[in-house]
Amino acid sequence: MQKGRNFIKAIHRSFFTPISQMDHSTRYRYGPTLKWNPMVEEYFIKAYGADHFSRISAALTRPSCYSCIHVNTLKSTSDAVIEKLLEIFKERGMPDVVVQESATTWKPDNCCKTTLESIGSAESSKTINSISKCQFPGLDYVVFVKGSGPHAIHYGYNEGKPLKEVIVSRKCAEAVLRGAQVYVPGVLACSAHVERGDAVAVSVAVEQSGPNGGWGIAMTRGTVLQGSQADPYYFERDGFYIGQGTAMMSRAGIFRASEGIAVDMKDRVFRLPSFYDLLEGEIFLQNLPSIITAHALDPQPGERILDMCAAPGGKITAIAILMKDKGEVVAVDRSHNKVLGIQKLAAELDLSCITTYKLDALKSVCCGAESDNLPNTWCSEDVQNMQKSDLSFAAIDVFDEKLLSQKNIDDLQAKDGQYTSKAELRKRIRKLKNGPGRNHTAGGRVEKSQGFSPNSFDRVLLDAPCSALGLRPRLFAGEETIDSLKNHAKYQRRMFDQAVLLVLPGGVIVYSTCTINPGENEALVRYALDTYEFLSLASQHPKIGGPDLTGSCQLPNGFVEDRWRTPGEENLVQRFDPSSDHDTIGFFIAKFSVGHKNI
Numbered sequence: 286m287q288k289g290r291n292f293i294k295a296i297h298r299s300f301f302t303p304i305s306q307m308d309h310s311t312r313y314r315y316g317p318t319l320k321w322n323p324m325v326e327e328y329f330i331k332a333y334g335a336d337h338f339s340r341i342s343a344a345l346t347r348p349s350c351y352s353c354i355h356v357n358t359l360k361s362t363s364d365a366v367i368e369k370l371l372e373i374f375k376e377r378g379m380p381d382v383v384v385q386e387s388a389t390t391w392k393p394d395n396c397c398k399t400t401l402e403s404i405g406s407a408e409s410s411k412t413i414n415s416i417s418k419c420q421f422p423g424l425d426y427v428v429f430v431k432g433s434g435p436h437a438i439h440y441g442y443n444e445g446k447p448l449k450e451v452i453v454s455r456k457c458a459e460a461v462l463r464g465a466q467v468y469v470p471g472v473l474a475c476s477a478h479v480e481r482g483d484a485v486a487v488s489v490a491v492e493q494s495g496p497n498g499g500w501g502i503a504m505t506r507g508t509v510l511q512g513s514q515a516d517p518y519y520f521e522r523d524g525f526y527i528g529q530g531t532a533m534m535s536r537a538g539i540f541r542a543s544e545g546i547a548v549d550m551k552d553r554v555f556r557l558p559s560f561y562d563l564l565e566g567e568i569f570l571q572n573l574p575s576i577i578t579a580h581a582l583d584p585q586p587g588e589r590i591l592d593m594c595a596a597p598g599g600k601i602t603a604i605a606i607l608m609k610d611k612g613e614v615v616a617v618d619r620s621h622n623k624v625l626g627i628q629k630l631a632a633e634l635d636l637s638c639i640t641t642y643k644l645d646a647l648k649s650v651c652c653g654a655e656s657d658n659l660p661n662t663w664c665s666e667d668v669q670n671m672q673k674s675d676l677s678f679a680a681i682d683v684f685d686e687k688l689l690s691q692k693n694i695d696d697l698q699a700k701d702g703q704y705t706s707k708a709e710l711r712k713r714i715r716k717l718k719n720g721p722g723r724n725h726t727a728g729g730r731v732e733k734s735q736g737f738s739p740n741s742f743d744r745v746l747l748d749a750p751c752s753a754l755g756l757r758p759r760l761f762a763g764e765e766t767i768d769s770l771k772n773h774a775k776y777q778r779r780m781f782d783q784a785v786l787l788v789l790p791g792g793v794i795v796y797s798t799c800t801i802n803p804g805e806n807e808a809l810v811r812y813a814l815d816t817y818e819f820l821s822l823a824s825q826h827p828k829i830g831g832p833d834l835t836g837s838c839q840l841p842n843g844f845v846e847d848r849w850r851t852p853g854e855e856n857l858v859q860r861f862d863p864s865s866d867h868d869t870i871g872f873f874i875a876k877f878s879v880g881h882k883n884i
């Protein structure tokens with residue numbers, strides 16, 4: 286840790302510019318550059334071309350400029366929802382929200398500036414939000430609410446009078462950019478003498494590369510900011526200001542409390558209305574590509590459907606709604622608490638056709654009598670070993686080390702009044718985060734599944750755990766290495782093998798990810814078609830995403846070699862490009878028709 290701090294200080298010194306020579310007006314702005322692992326960056330530049338990749342990289346740092354609302358058609362209609370939302374916006378002091386003719390999506394140009402230059406110079410303007418029904422065929426139950434940004438914010442900097450500031454963690458900042466408030470655990474540093482009610486500028490500390498090639502944040506929670514160049518990450522935070530808010534606690538209070546809102550955000554770089562707790566059961570927020578994934582599966586009422594990685598449950602509930610709640614929809618996830626989350630969402634939406642199980646998707650085929658004649662690989666040691674070593678694979682699943690902060694440890698030690706091992710503390714902190722645990726959950730029970738018989742589902746969705754490099758907004762992307770990307774791909778192929786066994790001949794498999802990594806997308810499709818000759822790519826409706834990448838990619842050092850689609854097949858998949866006009870997250874959908882199985 287000390288080494289890292291010295292390294293950061295060295296960087297500070299080497300870039301030191303006397304304060305009088307700095308142009309502070311450009312410092313307090315939002316114009317981040319995404320950091321990648323250099324090898325991964327080189328791979329993506331090869332795959333996309335330098336210009337295209339730099340557009341993708343810039344788009345990832347911004348949220349989509351609209352919120353996408355899925356209306357539960359079993360309970361309501363888009364028209365009714367639009368009317369209710371207008372009423373709610375009026376009550377919230379936004380009487381000028383207008384209803385627009387149906388929209389496809391909003392081009393970023395119309396609401397969010399696309400280039401870093403324009404981000405830096407964007408003028409703050411009054412937000413006129415609009416609301417409209419989606420125009421894509423079959424998606425009239427989707428409602429878009431337009432937001433705006435990036436806005437230049439006047440933080441009130443005066444020469445010689447430092448701003449009161451708060452530095453938040455990256456995860457916290459990404460949530461704030463999506464419309465959240467700043468909560469106490471997200472605050473890393475705060476100016477001296479901040480009192481409740483003070484206006485504070487909010488910036489983010491993003492991981493920096495350390496001397497040993499890793500990434501880290503060399504800052505202790507509770508750091509005092511002086512508003513000078515000696516402050517931690519002073520130079521690195523240039524262009525990483527996400528808005529201004531009112532401190533809801535004093536500086537001391539923020540670092541003493543364990544929960545609550547620390548800063549009530551009043552002026553945000555991106556203004557997107559919050560839908561928290563709104564019209565529960567009638568609507569839920571869902572990315573457009575996720576909605577389209579459910580359509581691509583084309584589930585029919587009465588069928589038996591499996592979602593192998595179902596939590597938090599967005600796609601499986603969308604599927605159940607498309608099936609009019611008729612049929613058998615099986616939702617599995619390996620996480621007990623996440624399965625409870627699916628149950629909660631299904632109950633909220635009043636869906637009764639969904640059955641949930643805790644199950645490791647790598648073991649989803651039951652290896653009983655029925656499957657005795659399967660090739661060894663399906664239940665082999667290989668698969669079991671992968672499960673043991675896969676903890677680091679599920680990027681969006683990672684345990685939040687932040688919770689193991691010294692303060693949390695101190696609090697728990699103080700409560701106990703005795704020494705407790707770090708492992709025990711970890712367990713308890715996880716409980717604090719995840720709730721009381723499997724045997725003490727309020728209400729729902731989670732059943733464990735032993736797996737399912739081969740050829741027992743009409744359709745299977747594999748919305749695979751992935752590197753999540755398409756999720757927006759994202760302020761750092763350096764954690765993924767070429768090796769970790771390869772591991773994701775291995776894991777996904779093993780899961781796909783299980784999907785192939787479970788689906789009936791004549792059935793459908795839909796594979797999707799929220800990453801821009803072709804090694805987890807196009808390369809999986811190549812693997813599937815090369816391994817199983819009875820699979821073929823099927824066309825998808827509606828088709829909104831672009832074509833996939835064709836050809837192959839090999840780095841000069843031979844590290845990555847991916848074979849992708851062959852020309853002619855590329856239009857059968859949907860690749861959602863975050864830098865495209867649709868302004869969605871980065872996403873990939875492939876749909877396979879299953880012919881007569883010869884395994």
Ligand SMILES: C[S@@+](CC[C@H](N)C(=O)[O-])C[C@H]1O[C@@H](n2cnc3c(N)ncnc32)[C@H](O)[C@@H]1O
Pocket residue numbers: 575592593594595596597598599600601617618619620623644645646647679682748749750751
């Ligand atoms: C991309 S998310 C799925 C999102 C979900 N389909 C939705 O639309 O709400 C991936 C999920 O896979 C789960 N997962 C990861 N590894 C798994 C495994 N081996 N078996 C089952 N689920 C797994 C994670 O817990 C995570 O919830």
